[in-house]
Amino acid sequence: MQKDRIAIIGGGAGGIMAALFAKNSSNQVDIYEKNQALGKKISISGNGRCNIFNANLKREDFFGEDLSFLEFALREYDFSKFRRFCEDLGLFLKVEKDGKVYPLSNQAKSVLAIFDRALKERDVNIFLSNEVLKVEQKEGIFEVVSKDKKAFYDKILIACGGKSAPNLGGGESGYEIAKKFGHKISPLYPALVQLETKIDKVLVGIKTKAKVSIMDKEYRGISFTNDLLFTKYGLSGFGILDISPYVSKALLSKESVILSLNLLPDFERSFLEDKFLKISKKYPKREVVQLLVGFLPLQIAKFLVSKLKLEKKTLQDTGVKTIKQIVATLLDLRFEVKNTHGFKYAEVCGGGVDVSMVDRKIFESKLVKNLFFAGEVLDITGKRGGYNLAFAFISGYLSGKAMATRDKF
Numbered sequence: 001m002q003k004d005r006i007a008i009i010g011g012g013a014g015g016i017m018a019a020l021f022a023k024n025s026s027n028q029v030d031i032y033e034k035n036q037a038l039g040k041k042i043s044i045s046g047n048g049r050c051n052i053f054n055a056n057l058k059r060e061d062f063f064g065e066d067l068s069f070l071e072f073a074l075r076e077y078d079f080s081k082f083r084r085f086c087e088d089l090g091l092f093l094k095v096e097k098d099g100k101v102y103p104l105s106n107q108a109k110s111v112l113a114i115f116d117r118a119l120k121e122r123d124v125n126i127f128l129s130n131e132v133l134k135v136e137q138k139e140g141i142f143e144v145v146s147k148d149k150k151a152f153y154d155k156i157l158i159a160c161g162g163k164s165a166p167n168l169g170g171g172e173s174g175y176e177i178a179k180k181f182g183h184k185i186s187p188l189y190p191a192l193v194q195l196e197t198k199i200d201k202v203l204v205g206i207k208t209k210a211k212v213s214i215m216d217k218e219y220r221g222i223s224f225t226n227d228l229l230f231t232k233y234g235l236s237g238f239g240i241l242d243i244s245p246y247v248s249k250a251l252l253s254k255e256s257v258i259l260s261l262n263l264l265p266d267f268e269r270s271f272l273e274d275k276f277l278k279i280s281k282k283y284p285k286r287e288v289v290q291l292l293v294g295f296l297p298l299q300i301a302k303f304l305v306s307k308l309k310l311e312k313k314t315l316q317d318t319g320v321k322t323i324k325q326i327v328a329t330l331l332d333l334r335f336e337v338k339n340t341h342g343f344k345y346a347e348v349c350g351g352g353v354d355v356s357m358v359d360r361k362i363f364e365s366k367l368v369k370n371l372f373f374a375g376e377v378l379d380i381t382g383k384r385g386g387y388n389l390a391f392a393f394i395s396g397y398l399s400g401k402a403m404a405t406r407d408k409f
Contacts, residue, residue: 012377017396162349
């Protein structure tokens with residue numbers, strides 16, 4: 001009996017997972033990867049520690065036009081099943097308080113070493129530095145033309161990622177293949193990315209804690225409190241990465257988006273006003289900057305004093321009105337964002353293949369039989385914290401398991 005021939009385009013988390021579940025004695029599985037090694041994004045996840053999954057997956061942790069698409073997948077392959085799978089391979093995991101999952105080794109290299117060994121043990125063929133240039137279908141058979149070879153397959157999985165991080169292999173080839181076969185592509189946008197805005201040079205390089213809120217009507221009320229870093233090009237830090245998908249999506253239809261920074265998120269307005277007034281009365285000859293430096297980095301204090309035109313003022317020159325103005329600025333410092341830092345620096349790409357055209361249980365195209373999708377190429381994007389790798393593994397599991405059957409759907 002002739003073996004089923006399965007091509008997996010992309011050797012990231014989704015492609016690796018799909019290959020491990022698709023391969024059996026009745027088929028041939030080939031992975032095509034444009035990079036010189038598998039799992040480039042896995043290798044840098046969690047700053048090299050490999051934030052491989054998240055133990056608390058919910059549909060609300062993702063972005064996309066139709067999040068109901070996720071419901072079956074999240075039920076069918078939760079963290080407990082993923083953990084059992086990893087332990088069966090010899091990869092042991094630990095869960096941190098925030099739900100982030102890491103290997104016990106705290107090393108992405110060890111994760112990739114185990115996956116690589118498992119693929120070889122299952123006789124999966126891996127073609128590295130072998131970008132797929134063309135995919136066509138004739139009489140139900142797929143022709144795959146890559147940099148170094150041409151081959152024919154019964155089933156094919158598009159798992160080559162999105163447009164983000166081209167240095168890690170990101171690109172638009174998956175979308176182009178999908179479009180060629182009639183699939184709609186939802187607008188693409190950089191996600192988990194820094195934001196570009198005008199920054200006073202005195203602030204550049206300063207890191208602080210802040211609550212970041214988006215003032216766009218559509219996303220009003222969305223905010224994150226975390227590290228904030230002022231850079232030459234604008235704003236960075238975990239809080240900015242967290243809010244960036246909303247900003248980036250808003251920028252698809254708007255010229256700019258306003259962000260509000262609360263530089264003292266741990267304090268109430270009334271407390272700050274009262275404390276500042278008491279200090280002003282006790283030390284009237286101090287400069288205004290000395291009032292702020294007890295709460296904030298010196299460079300931020302200098303920036304705020306300059307912004308409010310209080311450089312030459314002492315505390316005896318400030319009254320209740322000025323104190324209220326200072327506090328209001330501290331709690332609502334606004335920046336106009338006109339752009340993200342781009343796909344080059346984005347951790348993931350939002351948008352992608354319209355999931356209404358994909359079977360939510362097996363991730364097969366509804367338009368083309370035996371054509372499957374997994375991971376970032378789909379219009380499903382996760383938050384920071386292991387959600388995107390989790391979706392890649394889950395979609396790889398479901399598509400790989402479906403492709404393993406002898407039946408051609």
